[in-house]
Amino acid sequence: MDTAALTAMNYTRLGPKPGNRVVVVGGCGGIGRVLVNACLDLDLKVAVLDLPVSLDAHPPPNSCLHVAVDATNEDDVNAAFAAVEKEWGGCDVLVNLCGFTVDPEPVAGMSTDIFESVTDGSLRSTFLCARAALPLLKAAGGGVMVHTASGLAFKGLPGTAPYGAAKAGVIALSKSLANENAPDIRVNVVAPGAVDTPFLRGGTSRGGEDESKATHVDTVKYAEATPMKRLAVADDVVAPILFLAGDASRFMTGQVIHINGGGYMP
DSSP states (O other): OOGGGSOOOOTTOOSOOTTOEEEEETTTSHHHHHHHHHHHHTTOEEEEEEOHHHHHHSOOOTTSEEEEOOTTOHHHHHHHHHHHHHHHSOOSEEEEOOOOOOSOOOGGGOOHHHHHHHHIIIIIHHHHHHHHHHHHHHHTTOEEEEEEOOTHHHHOOTTOHHHHHHHHHHHHHHHHHHHHHTTTEEEEEEEEOOBSSGGGGTOTTTTTTOTTSOOSSOHHHHHHHSTTSSOBOHHHHHHHHHHHHSGGGTTOOSOEEEESTTSOOO
């Protein structure tokens, strides 16, 4: 590529260009709702794909396209992206926030059903959505995928095997996608630590908004062990996602950005 043909960088806007079409899978969750509102504030077009129960509990703003989908179901995913394609003709950005975890449990006593449900929720869903989004990104002349992993993909903490394995798989999948689709489509990953959202109690569509439920981690001990001395909040994750989705990160692909207050430093 002739680098002289690159447009000048706009340092006042690190996110996507106004008018870009952004598909947010899991847009009704704790991080997703903040991301969707941020995208609308930046004059982006937004499509929210989420479970029917999540769409009912947290209806997206009226200006959003919204499609019910079980991201682990192949037919559902293909139909959802076909609906986006029919409405928009393509898309510029895919953000995949899918995933959930369960109470910590050692592998020795874990059922196959639990392992598969957790891995499907993160890895299978990412594969299905990425594959379905590729034609839409290509129709736009190229674009960006931002996937969600976790520090647990690297730490291997006791009781977190299915979620950690799934998120490690998301990273490996993303790197392959980055190589297969460069230079037109960039694929990067954010890997948050614990974020103060309903996810810590199971997820938005799995009773996580019941604040009487115990969290999967001891949040007080977690914050104390983190150099920044707190948990992340949704904004801490949304800003890096927008950076990866915009031209400011145009020479980044196949990368993982860790968002954990220093709790894990690779």
